[in-house]
Amino acid sequence: MLQSNWLRMPSWRALGRGRRTHQQVGLYRAASELVAARLRLEGGSWMVEQLETADCTTQRDEQAMAQILRTGIARQAPVISILAAEQYNTYPLPAPPVPKAELREALRWKLREVLPYAPEDAAVDFVSLARAAEPNTAESLFAVAALRRNVAQAIAPLLAAGVDVQAVDIPEMAQRNLLNALPGSEAGRALLGLEDSSALLTVVHEGALCFARRIPLAQLARTEEEDPEHVAARVATQVQRSLEVVERQTGLPAIRTVWVGPHAYCALIARCVAEQTGLDCPQLDIQAELQFSTPLPPMTPERAAGALIAIGAARRSEYPQASASPTAQSGVFGWPSWLKAA
Structure with a gap:
């Protein structure tokens, strides 16, 4: 018989409440590589203290996972694993x-x-x-909703390695977490995350998620040789329509800022969105906007896009006072207890 409540949150004591520091790790399988980010919460602020990647084009995902874990990034720290869009x-x-x-x-x-x-x-x-x-x-x-079997397969290598899997979450909530770390009005803002095959628009109001939509980029590019300016203009149109839906359906104040995530055409897309919406559309440079314990070498746009999700995942909050505060929304899936019992 299937458990109806298969997800539960871990004890807040296990998360280090009352300690001066606490570490969490976010793990995300991007299009071509596995990305892991270890963050330290100290004095109320999150700092990225380690970022690791492993290529998935020349080795199996299990091998990439083993490579990541050999760095020690998940040692004595709970891991939040992010599902891929197709999962x-x-x-x-x-x-x-x-x-x-x-x-x-x-x-x-x-x-x-x-x-x-x-x-x-x-x-x-x-x-x-x-x-x-x-x-x-x-x-x-x-x-x-996710197929239980897919969730189990996604975290099986972690469990086999003895990793403390705290939660399974989704990119929408990772972007929401990251967006709340960026400067700007608390009233309403958005983040347009960009990857090779899709864009993910996440909108928050006073820290709480109010809208999320994935925009398939392949459908907006009619041919492989199409002018990027035309594709960027279509992305901007989709963003504008989505923000109109947000304003119409939520009754909340209008969005003022749309951050545009790392991408080879980030500047072009940001310009087109700004022209289409009339909003402030800053380009997100995670190395400039977030705190890192040590400077990192410049990242390619593809790597930075994956790091964005991994870092956002590691910022997931589980503290019990979160339930009374929308700005402390934890995320979606907690620890899959049915797997633990299996």
Whole structure:
């Protein structure tokens, strides 16, 4: 019989509350490499103290994982593993009218018509989306579903190596975590993360997630030889339409800033988004905007894009006071207890 509550959060004592320092590791499988970031929380601020990458084009993922772990980056630190885009599905929807304790199971069956697999095979979780307070309006949720088998396979090498897997999360929440570390208005801002095949737009309001959308870049480039300016303009159009949806559906103040993540055409895309939306669109240089314990050599845009997600994952918060504060949203999946019991 399947456990209905297969995800649980670890004890806050295990996370070092009350200590002066605490370390966490974010792990992300980007398009061509595995990226791991180890962060240290000290004096209320996160600092990147180690960043490791392993090529996945010349070796199997298991070998890349072993290479990463040999660096000692996960030693005596919990790991947050981020699922790749193809490993999960997201569904923004109103909360079912059931007690909070029953929401996960209610969502599982509410999603049965759209899930690409049987609902009983799905790991389901959710976060609440920020919305303007309106009477008699259902809470808005951002539901996440992943095939249990895929989640198990994603973290199996870590478990086999004795790594403390604290949580399984998604890029949307990693970007949300990183966005909250960047300068700018707390009222509303966005981050457009860019990779080879897709862009991920994440919008937060006062620290809480209120919108996320993945934009497939391949569909916007009609031919391989197409002028990058045309593709960037189409990306900007998708961003503009998404922000209009956010303003219309949430009732929250308009977004003022859209950070544009590392990419070979970051400057071009930032310019097109700024022209299309009229918003401030700074280019995100993680080495300039985040704290590193030691300077790193310049990173390629591809490596910086993967590091962005890994660093955001490592900033995940689990402290119990988070439940009362939207700015401390932890993320999606916690420790998969059914795996631990297996």
